[in-house]
Amino acid sequence: MTSEVNEVLLRSLTPSVLGILVRRGADFAAAEDAVQDALVEAVRVWPADPPRDPKGWLVTVAWRRFLDATRSDSARRRREDLVDEEPAPGHGPAVDDTLQLYFLCAHPSLTPSSAVALTLRAVGGLTTRQIAQAYLVPEATMAQRISRAKRTVSGVRFDQPGDVATVLHVLYLVFNEGYSGDVDLSAQAIRLTRQLAAAIDHPEAAGLLALMLLHHARRAARTAPDGSLVPLAEQDRGRWDTESIAEGVGILQAALARDRLGEFQAQAAIAALHADAPTTEETDWVQIVEWYDELARLTDSPVVRLNRAVAVGEADGPRAGLAALVALDDSLPRHAAVAAYLHERDGDPTTAARLYAEAAQKAPNLAERDHLTRQAARLNARRCR
Amino acid sequence: MAKYLLLKHYRGAPAPVNDVPMDQWKPEEISAHVQYMHDFAVRLEGTGEFVDGQALAPEGTFVRYDGEGRPPVTDGPFAETKDLIAGWMVIDVDSYERAVELAGELSAAPGAGGEPIHEWLEVRPFLAAPATITE
Numbered sequence: 001m002t003s004e005v006n007e008v009l010l011r012s013l014t015p016s017v018l019g020i021l022v023r024r025g026a027d028f029a030a031a032e033d034a035v036q037d038a039l040v041e042a043v044r045v046w047p048a049d050p051p052r053d054p055k056g057w058l059v060t061v062a063w064r065r066f067l068d069a070t071r072s073d074s075a076r077r078r079r080e081d082l083v084d085e086e087p088a089p090g091h092g093p094a095v096d097d098t099l100q101l102y103f104l105c106a107h108p109s110l111t112p113s114s115a116v117a118l119t120l121r122a123v124g125g126l127t128t129r130q131i132a133q134a135y136l137v138p139e140a141t142m143a144q145r146i147s148r149a150k151r152t153v154s155g156v157r158f159d160q161p162g163d164v165a166t167v168l169h170v171l172y173l174v175f176n177e178g179y180s181g182d183v184d185l186s187a188q189a190i191r192l193t194r195q196l197a198a199a200i201d202h203p204e205a206a207g208l209l210a211l212m213l214l215h216h217a218r219r220a221a222r223t224a225p226d227g228s229l230v231p232l233a234e235q236d237r238g239r240w241d242t243e244s245i246a247e248g249v250g251i252l253q254a255a256l257a258r259d260r261l262g263e264f265q266a267q268a269a270i271a272a273l274h275a276d277a278p279t280t281e282e283t284d285w286v287q288i289v290e291w292y293d294e295l296a297r298l299t300d301s302p303v304v305r306l307n308r309a310v311a312v313g314e315a316d317g318p319r320a321g322l323a324a325l326v327a328l329d330d331s332l333p334r335h336a337a338v339a340a341y342l343h344e345r346d347g348d349p350t351t352a353a354r355l356y357a358e359a360a361q362k363a364p365n366l367a368e369r370d371h372l373t374r375q376a377a378r379l380n381a382r383r384c385r
Numbered sequence: 386m387a388k389y390l391l392l393k394h395y396r397g398a399p400a401p402v403n404d405v406p407m408d409q410w411k412p413e414e415i416s417a418h419v420q421y422m423h424d425f426a427v428r429l430e431g432t433g434e435f436v437d438g439q440a441l442a443p444e445g446t447f448v449r450y451d452g453e454g455r456p457p458v459t460d461g462p463f464a465e466t467k468d469l470i471a472g473w474m475v476i477d478v479d480s481y482e483r484a485v486e487l488a489g490e491l492s493a494a495p496g497a498g499g500e501p502i503h504e505w506l507e508v509r510p511f512l513a514a515p516a517t518i519t520e
Binding site for chain 2: 135176229
């Protein structure tokens with residue numbers, strides 16, 4: 001359809017257009033509003049009258065909107081001084097600006113939910129309505145969240161170097177929230193991480209991109225037609241996206257060769273070992289356990305040690321897995337689910353059924369709860385026969 | 386980023402500290418209470434944490450399926466129902482701690498004598514969408 005605006009192009013231009021406005025002296029909050037206005041205008045005008053230079057068009061329109069909006073402001077005189085020295089519309093240092101925007105939108109002074117919302121709007125070019133729909137909150141609430149976030153970072157200097165780790169964490173959150181509504185957050189997260197990895201030479205940015213691609217590759221196989229969850233072991237591996245896997249593995253290998261290991265590379269390595277196995281049985285569980293050891297060393301996270309217990313159960317048998325579990329706090333999320341699985345493998349369906357039912361009670365989401373309840377029901381039915 | 390339900394009970398929750406039935410408050414105390422609830426919702430919209438707030442009528446009807454081609458059976462209302470929901474607020478916050486903090490503030494709504502009711506509110510997490518990365 002030629003009459004439709006290329007939304008992917010539009011969104012990808014957002015951060016560099018915003019960066020140019022900020023470089024010209026516009027304050028971030030006002031510039032961000034002006035860019036949103038320009039995007040809306042583009043969606044309206046472009047189908048009938050496509051510009052030859054989309055980015056130049058957006059810069060011109062956004063800049064005009066910015067001037068219109070601030071003309072009546074108390075800052076009027078200062079703005080008008082700016083107009084006089086307005087540089088010719090052109091292509092500024094786009095990569096650098098984009099990177100600065102990532103830092104700003106993931107600034108440590110923001111709460112995770114604000115950083116996520118601001119990143120999706122200012123870097124991702126999504127509208128407030130789209131972000132609100134994706135997170136199932138009213139548009140007015142999301143608008144307030146975004147404008148508060150903008151106020152919070154209003155004092156931050158745009159050229160201040162930021163922390164890549166906070167940016168990666170925000171992108172990870174966007175990806176992991178998954179998919180709800182019209183906006184595919186996982187796909188957005190991949191797009192933004194890809195853009196970041198291109199703008200900065202950082203093995204963990206590459207590691208996160210690889211991790212996302214490897215998990216995204218399994219998406220079609222993760223849910224049954226009725227919406228129920230299909231665990232890794234039972235997934236139809238023929239439905240995994242081999243192209244996405246190949247890309248993820250390639251990016252990961254290049255990152256690992258840099259010899260600056262981080263948690264995202266380690267997680268991606270585990271995902272790559274799963275992706276590499278034709279069946280669960282043929283999975284290289286010994287190597288997966290080693291990667292979990294690395295991950296535990298890097299993060300000291302109890303959730304990692306819980307997942308490690310599952311891998312130990314596969315590598316060295318369920319007894320070894322249960323032994324690894326003993327050291328862990330049983331109030332950990334999914335502890336009962338892991339224990340249930342290992343007890344079943346160990347030939348104790350009675351204990352497993354009880355633990356599956358207990359795990360279902362504590363499940364953090366409906367799909368998981370239904371899955372665990374079915375596991376308990378399956379074992380109970382077999383016992384009654 | 387998680388949603389919580391702040392649940393207010395007519396009955397079924399432990400007794401509040403300032404335990405005077407609303408019909409025995411002064412009219413201006415009722416107004417102050419209503420205003421407090423309204424301001425709280427507005428403030429939460431301002432912080433980007435408000436999702437929804439609703440009040441329910443106390444009387445409800447039980448309904449069930451009664452077989453193919455037959456109208457549903459209705460029953461009740463039951464005056465003796467132990468647990469009775471008065472209304473709720475849904476919030477979207479960064480942490481459980483924040484949800485508890487906000488519930489604490491909501492529970493401070495003024496009642497008889499203009500004093501906080503110290504009403505017990507139930508905080509229940511929503512079951513979220515499954516995370517993408519689980520292993």
